[in-house]
Amino acid sequence: MSEDTCNLRVGDSGKEVKLPVYSGTLGPKVVDIRKLYGQTGTFTFDPGFLATASCESKITFIDGEKGVLLYRGYPIDQLAQHSSHLEVCYLLMYGELPTAGQFAEFRSNITRHTMVHEGLKNFYNGFRRDAHPMATMVGVVGALSAFYHDSLDIHNPEHREISAHRLIAKMPTIAAWSYKYSLGQPFLYPDNKLGYAENFLRMMFGVPAEDYEVNPVVARALDRIFILHADHEQNASTSTVRLAGSSGANPFACISAGIGTLWGPAHGGANEAVLKMLGEIGSVKNIEACIRRSEDPKDPFRLMGFGHRVYKSYDPRAKIIRESCHEVLAELGVNDPLLDVAMALEEKALNEDYFISRQLYPNVDFYSGIILKAIGIPTNMFTVIFALGRTVGWVSHWMEMIKEPDTVIGRPRQLYTGATNRDYKPIAKRR
Ligand code: CMC
Numbered sequence: 001m002s003e004d005t006c007n008l009r010v011g012d013s014g015k016e017v018k019l020p021v022y023s024g025t026l027g028p029k030v031v032d033i034r035k036l037y038g039q040t041g042t043f044t045f046d047p048g049f050l051a052t053a054s055c056e057s058k059i060t061f062i063d064g065e066k067g068v069l070l071y072r073g074y075p076i077d078q079l080a081q082h083s084s085h086l087e088v089c090y091l092l093m094y095g096e097l098p099t100a101g102q103f104a105e106f107r108s109n110i111t112r113h114t115m116v117h118e119g120l121k122n123f124y125n126g127f128r129r130d131a132h133p134m135a136t137m138v139g140v141v142g143a144l145s146a147f148y149h150d151s152l153d154i155h156n157p158e159h160r161e162i163s164a165h166r167l168i169a170k171m172p173t174i175a176a177w178s179y180k181y182s183l184g185q186p187f188l189y190p191d192n193k194l195g196y197a198e199n200f201l202r203m204m205f206g207v208p209a210e211d212y213e214v215n216p217v218v219a220r221a222l223d224r225i226f227i228l229h230a231d232h233e234q235n236a237s238t239s240t241v242r243l244a245g246s247s248g249a250n251p252f253a254c255i256s257a258g259i260g261t262l263w264g265p266a267h268g269g270a271n272e273a274v275l276k277m278l279g280e281i282g283s284v285k286n287i288e289a290c291i292r293r294s295e296d297p298k299d300p301f302r303l304m305g306f307g308h309r310v311y312k313s314y315d316p317r318a319k320i321i322r323e324s325c326h327e328v329l330a331e332l333g334v335n336d337p338l339l340d341v342a343m344a345l346e347e348k349a350l351n352e353d354y355f356i357s358r359q360l361y362p363n364v365d366f367y368s369g370i371i372l373k374a375i376g377i378p379t380n381m382f383t384v385i386f387a388l389g390r391t392v393g394w395v396s397h398w399m400e401m402i403k404e405p406d407t408v409i410g411r412p413r414q415l416y417t418g419a420t421n422r423d424y425k426p427i428a429k430r431r
Contacts, residue, residue, distance in 0.1 A: 067311060076228065
C-alpha cells in the first residue's frame with residue numbers, strides 16, 4: 001500500500017489538516033480520515049457507505065464501471081469455467097490456488113466436518129413446519145456456537161480455522177435439513193464420497209428408502225452458482241459479519257448475523273423476488289406495464305434483479321449465469337416460459353432511457369432463479385443457496401479481519417438531528 005497526503009480545509013475556522021492518502025493495488029485511492037475528528041472536531045457523513053472504504057482487504061476486487069470481479073486476482077469467468085467451489089473456497093480463505101496435495105488435505109478436512117451434532121437436530125423441531133428456511137438457517141447456524149465450544153477462541157488461529165472449516169462443511173447439511181423439515185421428510189446424513197454440490201443435492205432430494213442418482217449437469221450448474229456467489233467484497237452481509245466479528249463475537253454468531261442480512265430483498269432475497277416477479281408478469285405482453293411501474297417515482301416497485309450499488313455496467317456474474325441458464329435448460333430439456341419473459345424484460349429495460357441513464361443492468365439474481373427452478377430447487381430455498389455459496393466469503397473476511405493487528409471494534413458515529421438538551425417535565429405538566 002503506497003502513501004501520499006492531501007490537505008483538507010474544514011469548518012469556519014479554515015483549519016487545514018494533512019491527511020494520508022493510500023493507493024491499493026487496484027481501485028480508487030482512499031483518504032485516511034481517522035485523525036480528522038481529533039484534529040478538527042468534524043466527522044464525515046456517508047450513510048450507506050457510498051464513498052467509504054470500511055476496511056483494507058486482499059480478498060476480492062470489483063471494478064463496477066468495467067464490470068470486473070476478481071477473487072484473489074483471478075477473473076470470475078475463469079474460475080466459473082475451470083475451477084470448483086471447494087477450490088475457490090481454498091483460494092478465498094488462503095489467498096492462493098491449492099497444489100494437488102493442499103487440495104486433497106483441504107477436501108478431507110471439509111469432508112470430515114459435514115455432519116452436525118445430533119443434539120442440533122432437535123432445534124429443527126422447535127420451528128413451525130412452514131417457517132421460511134432462511135429463518136431456520138439464522139437460528140440453527142447461530143446455535144452452532146452452543147455445540148462447538150472447542151473452537152470458539154477467536155484469538156487461537158487453529159480454532160479459527162476449524163470453525164471456518166466447520167461452517168463451510170456443515171452449511172449444506174443445515175440448509176438441506178431446513179428444507180427436509182419443511183416437507184416433513186427424514187433428514188439424510190451427508191455422504192462423504194460425494195462432492196460438495198452433489199452431497200447437498202442428495203441431502204435435499206434423496207430419501208432413505210431409495211438410492212439417489214446425482215445428475216452431473218445439475219451438480220455442475222449448482223457448483224458454478226456457489227462459485228459466483230462465493231464473495232463480493234464489502235456487501236451488506238459481509239460488512240455485517242465484519243462488524244459483528246469486530247466485537248469479538250464468535251464466528252457462528254457472526255455468520256448467523258450475515259445470513260439474516262442476506263435475507264433482505266435488496267440483497268440476497270432478490271433471487272426469490274425475481275422469480276415471484278417473473279411469475280406475476282406471466283407473459284411477454286405484460287412487460288410494458290411492469291417497466292412503467294418500475295419507472296414511476298411514486299410507486300415503490302422496483303425491477304427485481306436489476307441495479308447494483310457497485311456495478312454501473314453488466315454484472316459479470318449475471319453474464320455467466322445468463323449463458324449457464326441457456327445451457328442448463330437445454331441440457332435438462334426444460335422449456336420454461338419464465339426464461340422468455342426474463343429475456344424480453346431484460347431487452348426492453350436495457351433500451352429504456354430510465355434504465356440507461358441510471359446505469360441499471362441485470363445483476364446476479366436476475367437469471368439465477370431460473371436455473372435453480374430448473375434444477376428443482378424450491379423458490380424459498382433460493383436465498384439459502386446464496387447463503388451456502390457466500391459462507392466462504394463471510395468466513396474469509398472474518399479471518400482476515402481478526403488477523404489484522406489494528407482491528408478495533410466497528411463503531412460508526414452519527415449526525416445528530418434530534419432534540420437539544422431539555423429538562424424533564426413531570427407528566428402532570430405535559431400537554
Ligand atoms: N428498478 C427500478 N429503479 C431502480 C432499480 C430497480 N431495480 N434500482 C435502482 N433504481 C433507481 C432508483 O429508484 C433510483 O432512481 P432515482 O435516481 O430516480 O431516485 C436510482 O435507480 C438509483 O437507485 P438507488 O436505490 O440509489 O441505488 P442503490 O445503489 O442504493 O441500490 C440496489 C442498489 C441493488 C439496492 C437497487 O438497485 C435495487 O433495489 N435493486 C433491486 C433489488 C435487487 O435486485 N437486489 C440484488 C442486488 S445484487 C445481489 C446482492 O448484492 O445481494
